Amino acid sequence: MVLKLHVWGPAFSLPSIDAQCLATIAYLSLTLPKDAWVLVASSDPSVSPTNELPALRNGNTWVSHFRNIVDYLRQYSSGDWDLDADLTGLDRADSIAFTSFLDTQFPPLLALSLYVTSQNYYSSVLPAYSSQILSWPSTWLIPPQHRAAAKRASDHLGLSSLDLVALEEDRKREHSAAVAAGRLPASLPLLKATTPATTSGLVPSHRFRMEAVTAAAFEPLAAMLPAHKQYLLGGDRPTSVDCLLLGYGCLAALGAEHLQEAWLGEAMRQKAPRVVEWVRDRQTAWLANDALPWRPTERPHWRTVGNTIWNTVAEATPVWRDYRVNTRMREVALAQEAELSPEERSALAKHATSYKKDVWLSVAVVVGGVAALVGYMAKVGFLSSTAWEEEYVDEEEEGEEEVVRPEIPEALNATDFLGSLSFS
Amino acid sequence: MTSDRREAPGQTPDNATAAARARDFFSVPAPVKRIFDRFPLVTYPPNDLPYCSWSNRQGNRLFVFTDAAGARHGRPSFNPQCLKWQAYLRFAGIDFDIIPSSNHASPTGALPFLLPALPVGNNAPIPSNKLQKWAIEQVHCEEEQQLNTRFEVYASLLDHRIRNAWLYTLYVDAENFDAVARRLYVDPSTTNPAVRAALALQLQQAARAELLKTSSFIDAAALEAEAGEAFEALSTLLGDNLHFFDRPNPGLFDASVFAYTHLILDEKMGWKRNRLGQLLRRHENLLQHRERLLNLF
Numbered sequence: 001m002v003l004k005l006h007v008w009g010p011a012f013s014l015p016s017i018d019a020q021c022l023a024t025i026a027y028l029s030l031t032l033p034k035d036a037w038v039l040v041a042s043s044d045p046s047v048s049p050t051n052e053l054p055a056l057r058n059g060n061t062w063v064s065h066f067r068n069i070v071d072y073l074r075q076y077s078s079g080d081w082d083l084d085a086d087l088t089g090l091d092r093a094d095s096i097a098f099t100s101f102l103d104t105q106f107p108p109l110l111a112l113s114l115y116v117t118s119q120n121y122y123s124s125v126l127p128a129y130s131s132q133i134l135s136w137p138s139t140w141l142i143p144p145q146h147r148a149a150a151k152r153a154s155d156h157l158g159l160s161s162l163d164l165v166a167l168e169e170d171r172k173r174e175h176s177a178a179v180a181a182g183r184l185p186a187s188l189p190l191l192k193a194t195t196p197a198t199t200s201g202l203v204p205s206h207r208f209r210m211e212a213v214t215a216a217a218f219e220p221l222a223a224m225l226p227a228h229k230q231y232l233l234g235g236d237r238p239t240s241v242d243c244l245l246l247g248y249g250c251l252a253a254l255g256a257e258h259l260q261e262a263w264l265g266e267a268m269r270q271k272a273p274r275v276v277e278w279v280r281d282r283q284t285a286w287l288a289n290d291a292l293p294w295r296p297t298e299r300p301h302w303r304t305v306g307n308t309i310w311n312t313v314a315e316a317t318p319v320w321r322d323y324r325v326n327t328r329m330r331e332v333a334l335a336q337e338a339e340l341s342p343e344e345r346s347a348l349a350k351h352a353t354s355y356k357k358d359v360w361l362s363v364a365v366v367v368g369g370v371a372a373l374v375g376y377m378a379k380v381g382f383l384s385s386t387a388w389e390e391e392y393v394d395e396e397e398e399g400e401e402e403v404v405r406p407e408i409p410e411a412l413n414a415t416d417f418l419g420s421l422s423f424s
Numbered sequence: 425m426t427s428d429r430r431e432a433p434g435q436t437p438d439n440a441t442a443a444a445r446a447r448d449f450f451s452v453p454a455p456v457k458r459i460f461d462r463f464p465l466v467t468y469p470p471n472d473l474p475y476c477s478w479s480n481r482q483g484n485r486l487f488v489f490t491d492a493a494g495a496r497h498g499r500p501s502f503n504p505q506c507l508k509w510q511a512y513l514r515f516a517g518i519d520f521d522i523i524p525s526s527n528h529a530s531p532t533g534a535l536p537f538l539l540p541a542l543p544v545g546n547n548a549p550i551p552s553n554k555l556q557k558w559a560i561e562q563v564h565c566e567e568e569q570q571l572n573t574r575f576e577v578y579a580s581l582l583d584h585r586i587r588n589a590w591l592y593t594l595y596v597d598a599e600n601f602d603a604v605a606r607r608l609y610v611d612p613s614t615t616n617p618a619v620r621a622a623l624a625l626q627l628q629q630a631a632r633a634e635l636l637k638t639s640s641f642i643d644a645a646a647l648e649a650e651a652g653e654a655f656e657a658l659s660t661l662l663g664d665n666l667h668f669f670d671r672p673n674p675g676l677f678d679a680s681v682f683a684y685t686h687l688i689l690d691e692k693m694g695w696k697r698n699r700l701g702q703l704l705r706r707h708e709n710l711l712q713h714r715e716r717l718l719n720l721f
Contacts, residue, residue: 052640093660094574096653101580107638153637180461216576223573358625377455 002038003028004057004295006048009041009133012258014250015287016041017128019110020066023247024054026286027070027240031081038295043133043142046307066247067099070240083239091233098224098232098241105217106248108154113264114251115150117162120259137305141312157213159206214264218271221245225275246286249279319366323359470531484518485539486510487525487549491612495522500721502608502693504590504683506536509555511679513538514720516559526613556676568676572669575677578661581654582680588635589651589700590684592644595631599696607694652703659707666716674717685714 005028007021016022028037048055052064056072063072074082087095114125130139151160160166225232225245232241253269253276256262269276314320452460488506490499501507501522513520520538530537532551539549540558550558560567569575594605601624610623635642658681662668668677687693688700689711695701704710 090660093657094577096657097574097578097581097661100585100650100654101577104580104584220573220576224577377459 001059003032003036004038004040006040006042006044006053006055006057008053009043010289011125011128011132012251012254013289014283015039015289015292017125017133017251018053019106019247019251021054021247022250022287023066023244024056024069025292026246026282027066027083027243028073029286029292030238030243031073031083034293038293040295040297041133042297044138044304044308046304046311066244083237083243086235086237087233087239091235094233095239095241099244101220102241102244102248106252108157109214109217109264110248110251111150111154112157112159112162113254113259113261115147116154116160117261117263118166119261121147123260124258138308141308145312145315158209159213210263210267214267215271218268218275221275222272225272225278227274242282243286245275246279246282249275250283250287253279319359319363322362483541484520485523486513486520486536487523487529487538488536489526489609490522490524492524495524498522498721500686500690500718501536502687503535504587504687505534505552507687508679508683509536509538509552511674511682511717512676513555513559515674515679515717516563516565518559518562565675568669568671574661575669578658579677579680581657582684584638585650585654586684586700588638589647590688591631591634592642592647593695593698593700595628596635596642596644597697601628603694603696648699648703651700655704655707655710659710662709662713664709667713674720678713678717681710682714682717685710686718689714 005024007016007025008018009016011017014022015025025039028039043053045051045053045055048057048062048064050062050064054066054069055062055064056069058076061072063069070082070084074085079085084092084095113120115121126143129143134142151163154160230236231238232245233239249268253265254262255265259265265276314324486509488501488510489503490501490506493499494501498521501510510522525535527533527535530551531549534552536555537549537551538555538558556567559565593600595601605627606620606624609627610620613623614620632642635647639646667674668681669675671678674682685704688698688704
């Protein structure tokens with residue numbers, strides 16, 4: 001049976017745009033014989049039941065996530081396909097700790113660099129998605145989802161000012177709020193943007209923070225990989241942690257030839273020059289595009305397209321989104337046979353069911369709230385028909401002039417209308 | 425008017441009405457806009473620190489989650505973040521009083537924070553991320569991060585792997601939440617059942633949001649397996665030494681480990697389901713490490 005690895009598609013002359021996918025590709029190309037696996041850039045998480053990429057398919061079995069795939073390969077080959085087999089004692093502890101360190105430090109930084117930094121997102125990442133990775137209509141749906149997730153994941157670093165577009169929108173919103181509150185006269189125009197055009201012009205406090213955040217990731221990394229070490233754990237063979245470092249590292253080290261604002265690559269070159277060098281070397285050896293067993297992707301089926309649209313709508317709807325998260329959790333609870341004991345599984349399923357009640361409660365609250373608002377507006381008189389018309393007239397007068405609103409005669413009559421056209 | 429129309433054939437009446445209608449459809453409805461125009465959002469300045477009987481204490485005061493009896497005897501706090509700093513300051517040999525408090529009292533929105541006896545600078549409270557610097561200035565202990573390159577790497581096990589499993593166990597697991605978190609965090613703040621329900625919901629939502637940041641759904645088995653691995657790595661790192669990194673005295677890393685191991689094993693917490701405890705009991709040296717440090721309280 002040939003194993004099939006589904007990943008996010010290639011970008012920046014790397015086999016994938018996602019760090020976990022890159023790590024998995026590197027791991028498989030190091031462990032498995034050439035003819036035992038194929039690589040499919042399906043770029044569609046809904047191919048796998050776990051809704052995540054990378055996903056490894058073996059017949060009817062699906063495994064997703066780098067760590068799970070590593071574990072699955074070890075079990076499947078009864079220990080033959082395992083880079084970590086020889087680890088003992090402190091090496092094994094180091095492997096666990098380094099994995100945890102990379103998994104916690106790098107994703108928020110990559111999210112900031114690739115998705116939140118607006119120049120990079122609009123001029124490099126979005127074009128890569130639409131030209132190489134996705135097909136219509138996913139190009140309109142998936143990158144914004146990834147961007148929203150990236151913002152959530154990097155929120156705690158407090159560097160949201162890298163998103164210049166959002167800053168500009170905030171400024172406009174504040175301005176109109178100030179006008180509405182009467183603190184500014186409406187005639188005063190919005191001042192020219194004082195926001196920086198590049199990261200080098202960031203707010204000073206944010207530049208310090210960026211310095212601190214990149215130092216927290218790269219300085220321990222530089223200490224982990226000193227010049228005399230060939231691999232992270234010091235042996236003469238690569239292990240799974242090396243694959244993970246390569247996955248994160250080659251996206252973090254992207255230079256000015258790929259990204260407009262390569263601040264992350266720049267910081268990495270300054271703080272961990274040896275790691276950048278290491279990543280470059282390994283990248284050509286383990287992730288060479290033409291050496292990988294690529295298989296062409298199937299044309300997107302109309303059902304997968306419909307599925308993507310359905311998922312996007314569902315994720316964007318507040319209460320529905322919660323409901324889906326909860327359902328997925330219950331499915332996980334019921335599906336796992338081996339790891340959970342019966343009482344644990346029943347407790348988790350019970351929790352998920354009780355959470356369902358919360359969801360229905362919030363539905364009821366939303367419906368009640370809307371009803372109360374409408375009722376209040378009707379009572380106060382906002383909603384009477386005259387108010388609507390007045391408001392529309394106001395709106396039209398304030399609105400831009402570019403929309404021409406044709407005058408419709410009071411009593412519209414087909415013959416009159418045609419007559420006026422032909423005889424004027 | 426009609427002659428105008430002929431000069432610009434693109435601007436036919438049908439197109440224009442459609443555009444106008446589409447704009448009306450997507451713009452904020454006028455009555456709603458009017459309401460929001462009337463109520464501009466105002467951000468009030470932060471409240472002052474609450475004045476209470478603790479305010480006239482003289483020494484260093486550390487504000488943590490604890491109850492009144494615990495505060496009198498300086499017993500360990502039931503919140504891992506607070507316990508970490510409480511233990512660290514105690515190990516460093518700094519005298520301080522414990523004062524029960526809540527997140528709403530803190531200038532940063534999170535406990536712990538410290539009001540020093542001898543104010544530094546502008547008499548501001550010290551938030552938890554500056555506590556280590558302050559302690560180093562006070563007693564001239566060493567900054568452990570500098571001494572061992574593994575510190576930061578292994579600290580990520582505590583700050584993420586074990587913390588996520590802790591969040592799941594305490595807040596997301598319904599039985600534990602009712603038995604432990606509700607009793608410790610929700611009930612002391614108020615007696616009003618409506619506020620209690622809202623607070624409980626907020627706490628659970630915050631924990632879920634934190635867990636969903638790193639994965640697309642909450643997988644309890646994966647969280648517990650990762651915590652198990654983390655305990656294994658910490659146990660190997662400690663080995664037969666008395667303290668982490670073979671230091672003569674317990675330090676910040678010991679305090680961070682103790683903050684979780686003590687609370688996971690503490691009988692008084694009243695866990696209903698304690699999977700983390702089962703995982704932790706496999707590592708005898710971590711249990712002894714906790715016992716040794718508990719004797720210092």
